[in-house]
Amino acid sequence: xxxxxxxxxxxxxxxxxxxxxxxxxGVASVLFGLGLAAMFEVVGLTGTLAGVPxxxxxxxxxxVQGVAVVVFGVxxxxxxxxxxxxxxxxxxxxxxxxxxWLVVGGLVASQVLGLGLAGWLLGxxxxxxxxxxxxxxxxxxxxxxxxxGVVTALVGLVFLSGYIAPTSVWDLxxxxxxxxxxxxxxxxxxxxxxxxxxxxxxKAYGGFGARGRRVGAYLLVYLNAxxxxxxxxxxxxxxxxxGVPGLFRGLTFGPGVGPESTVALFGASVTFSWPVYLPFAMxxxxxxxxxxxxxxxxxxxxxxxxxxxxxxxxxxxxAAIFLTEYAERGRFTQVVExxxxxxxxxxxIVFGLFGFAFLIPRFGNGKSLLAxxxxxxxxxxxLVVITSREAMLSVPDEYRDASAALGVTKWQTIRSVxxxxxxxxxxxxxxxxxxxxxxxxxxxxxTMAGGVFVPGSQTADVxxxxxxxxxxxxxxxxxxxxxxxxxxxxxxxxxxxGVGASGNVGNPDQFRWATALILLLVVLSFYAVGIxxxxxxxxxLDYE
Amino acid sequence: xxxxxxxxxxxxxxxxxxxxxxxxxxxxxxxxEYEFDGRxxxxxxxxxxxxxxxxxLKSVSMDIPEQSVTALIGPSGCGKSTFxxxxxxxxxxxxxxxxxxxxxxxxxxxxQDGVDLVELRKRVGMVFQSPxxxxxxxxxxxxxxxxxxxxxxxxxxxxVFGRSDEDAEERLVERSLRQAALWEEVSDRLDDNALxxxxxxxxxxxxxxxxxxxxxxxxxxxxxxALDPIATAKIExxxxxxxxxxxxxxxxxxxxxxxxxxxxxxxxxxGGELAEYGDTDQVFEDPQSQRVDDYISGKFG
Ligand SMILES: Nc1ncnc2c1ncn2[C@@H]1O[C@H](COP(=O)(O)OP(=O)(O)O)[C@@H](O)[C@H]1O
Ligand SMILES: [Mg+2]
Numbered sequence: 001x002x003x004x005x006x007x008x009x010x011x012x013x014x015x016x017x018x019x020x021x022x023x024x025x026g027v028a029s030v031l032f033g034l035g036l037a038a039m040f041e042v043v044g045l046t047g048t049l050a051g052v053p054x055x056x057x058x059x060x061x062x063x064v065q066g067v068a069v070v071v072f073g074v075x076x077x078x079x080x081x082x083x084x085x086x087x088x089x090x091x092x093x094x095x096x097x098x099x100x101w102l103v104v105g106g107l108v109a110s111q112v113l114g115l116g117l118a119g120w121l122l123g124x125x126x127x128x129x130x131x132x133x134x135x136x137x138x139x140x141x142x143x144x145x146x147x148x149g150v151v152t153a154l155v156g157l158v159f160l161s162g163y164i165a166p167t168s169v170w171d172l173x174x175x176x177x178x179x180x181x182x183x184x185x186x187x188x189x190x191x192x193x194x195x196x197x198x199x200x201x202x203k204a205y206g207g208f209g210a211r212g213r214r215v216g217a218y219l220l221v222y223l224n225a226x227x228x229x230x231x232x233x234x235x236x237x238x239x240x241x242x243g244v245p246g247l248f249r250g251l252t253f254g255p256g257v258g259p260e261s262t263v264a265l266f267g268a269s270v271t272f273s274w275p276v277y278l279p280f281a282m283x284x285x286x287x288x289x290x291x292x293x294x295x296x297x298x299x300x301x302x303x304x305x306x307x308x309x310x311x312x313x314x315x316x317x318x319a320a321i322f323l324t325e326y327a328e329r330g331r332f333t334q335v336v337e338x339x340x341x342x343x344x345x346x347x348x349i350v351f352g353l354f355g356f357a358f359l360i361p362r363f364g365n366g367k368s369l370l371a372x373x374x375x376x377x378x379x380x381x382x383l384v385v386i387t388s389r390e391a392m393l394s395v396p397d398e399y400r401d402a403s404a405a406l407g408v409t410k411w412q413t414i415r416s417v418x419x420x421x422x423x424x425x426x427x428x429x430x431x432x433x434x435x436x437x438x439x440x441x442x443x444x445x446x447t448m449a450g451g452v453f454v455p456g457s458q459t460a461d462v463x464x465x466x467x468x469x470x471x472x473x474x475x476x477x478x479x480x481x482x483x484x485x486x487x488x489x490x491x492x493x494x495x496x497x498g499v500g501a502s503g504n505v506g507n508p509d510q511f512r513w514a515t516a517l518i519l520l521l522v523v524l525s526f527y528a529v530g531i532x533x534x535x536x537x538x539x540x541l542d543y544e
Numbered sequence: 545x546x547x548x549x550x551x552x553x554x555x556x557x558x559x560x561x562x563x564x565x566x567x568x569x570x571x572x573x574x575x576x577e578y579e580f581d582g583r584x585x586x587x588x589x590x591x592x593x594x595x596x597x598x599x600x601l602k603s604v605s606m607d608i609p610e611q612s613v614t615a616l617i618g619p620s621g622c623g624k625s626t627f628x629x630x631x632x633x634x635x636x637x638x639x640x641x642x643x644x645x646x647x648x649x650x651x652x653x654x655x656q657d658g659v660d661l662v663e664l665r666k667r668v669g670m671v672f673q674s675p676x677x678x679x680x681x682x683x684x685x686x687x688x689x690x691x692x693x694x695x696x697x698x699x700x701x702x703x704v705f706g707r708s709d710e711d712a713e714e715r716l717v718e719r720s721l722r723q724a725a726l727w728e729e730v731s732d733r734l735d736d737n738a739l740x741x742x743x744x745x746x747x748x749x750x751x752x753x754x755x756x757x758x759x760x761x762x763x764x765x766x767x768x769x770a771l772d773p774i775a776t777a778k779i780e781x782x783x784x785x786x787x788x789x790x791x792x793x794x795x796x797x798x799x800x801x802x803x804x805x806x807x808x809x810x811x812x813x814x815g816g817e818l819a820e821y822g823d824t825d826q827v828f829e830d831p832q833s834q835r836v837d838d839y840i841s842g843k844f845g
Contacts, residue, residue, distance in 0.1 A: 402750070416692065
C-alpha cells in the first residue's frame with residue numbers, strides 16, 4: 001500500500017455500533033468487579049444478586065458479552081461497522097489465544113468426554129490450533145474478537161446450564177489432596193473472561209488498528225490498577241471490620257470514667273482521670289480487669305519504633321553524607337554499597353540473634369526495651385543509608401557548584417543546600433523502614449519481649465523512667481532495661497502459640513483482630529507523621 | 545566588521561594555521577601583549593589545562609585590567625569556559641582537570657599551596673551558563689552567601705540576643721536585586737520559591753546572588769545564552785554598569801554582544817589557544833591575525 005492510512009480526524013457521531021461496543025466494555029468492567037467481589041467473598045456464589053442467583057447471573061452476563069463481541073467483530077468484517085483493522089491480530093494475541101484454547105480443548109476432552117491421555121492431548125492440540133488459526137488467519141477485527149468471544153460465551157453457557165454447582169469441588173487426585181472449589185474457580189474464570197472480552201470490546205470500540213490497540217491497552221491497565229487498589233482496600237477494610245468490635249468493646253465516655261494518670265514534672269505531680277474509657281487500648285491483661293487490653297504492647301511498639309528511628313536516622317544520614325560528599329567514588333564506596341544492600345536484605349531473625357547474643361549480655365543480661373530498640377535500629381540503618389544516599393545523589397551538582405562559587409565551605413553547603421534538598425527522600429525511606437520494623441516479631445521475641453500478656457502495670461514509662469543520679473552516668477532509666485511487649489509479638493503468641501486462648505482475653509478472635517487493627521493504626525500514624533514532615537520540608541524554603 | 549582588512553602579516557610566507565612553529569609563537573606573543581591604562585587585576589601566564597590527555601587550553605597569557613569588561617569569544621569547545629573556571633579555581637572541582645601555569649590575583653599567585661579557595665571565590669564570583677538558583681526563597685538565595693560568610697546573622701540565637709541583622713539583610717536583598725534589575729519584578733514575592741521564576745529572572749537572580757557577596761571580580765559564562773532579547777538587553781546594561789566597580793570577565797558566543805559591552809576582547813580559537821587579545825574596537829575592526837579576521841567575519845566558526 002503506497003499511501004498512508006487515514007482515519008477520521010474527528011469522531012463526531014456516536015453510532016449505534018459504538019454504543020454496543022461501549023456497553024460491552026461496561027459489562028466487562030462490571031463482570032470484572034463481580035468476579036473480584038466473589039473471590040473475596042463479598043458476593044456469595046450461593047446467594048442471589050438483585051434477585052437473581054449469582055452463578056446463573058454471571059453465566060448470563062458472560063454469554064451476552066461473548067456473543068456481543070463476536071457479533072461486533074464479524075459485523076466489522078462484513079462492513080456493517082466502520083473500522084480500520086490491521087491484516088492480523090498480532091503475535092501476542094495469537095500466542096495468548098492458542099494457550100487459552102489449548103486449555104479449553106484439554107478440559108472438554110478430559111472432563112466432559114472422559115477421554116484418556118491421548119484423546120486429551122489430541123483435543124487440546126486441535127483446539128489450540130483452531131484458536132491460533134482463528135486469531136492469525138482472519139483480519140484483526142475477527143481475529144481479536146472471535147476467539148475471545150467464543151470462549152466467554154462457552155463459559156457463560158457452562159455457568160448457566162447448571163453443569164457446575166456453587167458448591168462443586170474438583171479433586172485433583174494429587175497426593176497432597178489438593179482440590180479446586182467452584183467458590184474459587186468461578187470468580188477466577190469470570191475475571192479472566194471479563195479481561196479477555198473487555199480487551200476485545202475496547203479494541204472494537206476504538207475501531208481496531210492503532211487506536212483500537214491503544215484503547216485495549218488502556219482498559220487492561222485501568223482494570224489492573226482498579227484491581228490493585230480494590231485488593232488493598234479490601235485488605236484494610238477486612239481488618240477494620242474484624243477489628244472494630246474488639247477495639248471498641250466497653251467504650252464509655254463521661255467525666256472520670258477512664259483510668260487515672262499521673263503527670264510528674266520536677267517533683268510536682270498532677271493526677272487526673274481520662275474522660276473516655278477504651279478498655280482495649282487502656283488496659284493491660286489482668287485477673288481483675290473487666291475487659292483486657294493491649295496498652296503495654298502499644299506503648300512498647302511505640303517506643304520501639306521511636307528508639308530505632310532516633311538511633312538509625314542520625315547514624316544513617318551521617319554515613320550517607322560521608323559516602324556521597326566526602327569519600328572518593330571507588331572500590332571502597334562500592335563495597336559499602338554492596339554491604340548495605342546486603343544488610344537490608346538480611347532476614348530479621350539474624351538481627352534478632354545478633355541482639356540476643358551481643359546486646360543482651362551488655363544491657364543487664366536480660367531482654368529489654370533498649371536491646372529491642374537497638375536491634376531494630378540496626379535493621380533500619382541500612383535502609384536509611386541507602387535511601388539517604390540515593391536522595392543526596394539526586395541533588396543536582398549545579399547546587400554544589402553554585403554554592404562553592406559563592407565562597408561557601410563544603411560542610412556549610414551540605415548543611416544548607418544538600419541536606420534540605422535530600423530530606424524528603426530521607427523521610428520517605430525512613431517511613432518505609434518503620435513499616436517494616438514495626439511489624440517485626442522475630443527480633444522482638446529474642447531481644448525484648450517478656451511475658452506474653454502483661455498487666456497494665458508493666459507499661460513502659462520511658463519518659464517518667466529517667467532518673468538523675470549523682471554518680472556517672474548521671475542518668476539512668478530502669479524502664480528501658482525492662483522486658484516489655486509489642487503488638488506483632490502479642491499477635492503471634494495469640495495465633496500461633498495459642499497462648500491466652502484459655503479465656504483470660506475473653507474472645508480470642510476479637511482480641512486478635514483488634515490487636516491487628518491497633519498495629520495497623522500505629523504504623524499508619526507513624527506514616528502520617530512522616531508525610532507531614534516531608535510536606536513541611538518541601539514547603540520550607542529558608543534554612544539557616 | 546565584515547570588511548576584510550588588509551593585514552600586513554597576511555602575506556607572510558609562514559602558514560598561520562600551524563600550531564607549532566617559532567614565528568607563530570613570536571607573533572602571538574606580540575598580539576597578546578596588550579597595553580592598557582589602569583591596574584592589572586588578574587595576570588594569567590602560560591596557562592595550560594588538560595582534561596586527562598586532552599589538552600584543552602594551550603599556553604594562554606593575558607592581563608585583565610580592573611574595573612572593565614573583558615569579553616572572551618571563540619567557537620564552541622575552544623576552552624572559554626575552561627579559561628574562566630581557572631580564574632576562581634573551579635576547575636579543581638573537576639576530577640580529570642589539571643592546570644599548569646600561573647594566575648595572579650592582585651599580584652598574588654592563586655595556583656600555589658596555601659591558597660584559601662573559599663576566600664578566593666568570595667572575591668572572584670561566578671555566574672554560570674544555565675541559571676542555578678537554590679530551591680529556596682528568593683530572599684534566602686540572595687542572603688545565602690553573606691549568611692554563610694557570617695556577614696549577616698539572622699539565626700535564632702541572634703534574634704534572642706537582639707543582634708539579628710534582619711534590616712541589613714533586607715537592605716542587601718533590595719540592593720542586590722536592584723543591581724541585577726530584578727527588584728521591580730519580585731519585590732512583592734521575596735518569600736516565594738526561586739525556582740518559580742522564569743529563566744531570565746532566574747539568571748538575574750543568580751547575578752544578584754553573586755553580587756550580594758560583594759566580589760571584586762565577576763566571571764560570567766554566557767549569562768545570556770538562554771534568554772530572550774529583552775532580558776538580554778537588561779543583563780547587558782547591568783554588565784555595563786557593573787564595570788564601574790567590578791572587574792567583569794564574560795564569555796559570550798555572540799560577537800555583537802561582545803562588541804557592544806566589552807572594553808577588551810580575547811579571541812580563543814579551536815584547540816584552546818588565545819589567538820588575539822586587545823581593545824575591543826581594535827580586535828573587531830583591525831584584527832591582527834587572519835584567522836581571527838576570518839572568524840569575526842563569519843568565514844569559520
Ligand atoms: N569537565 C570536562 N571534562 C572533560 N573535558 C572537558 C570538560 N569540560 C570541557 N572539556 C573539554 O575541553 C574543551 C573546551 O571546553 P569548554 O571550555 O567548555 O569550551 P567552550 O566553553 O569554549 O565552549 C572541549 O574540548 C571540551 O570537550
Ligand atoms: Mg562554554
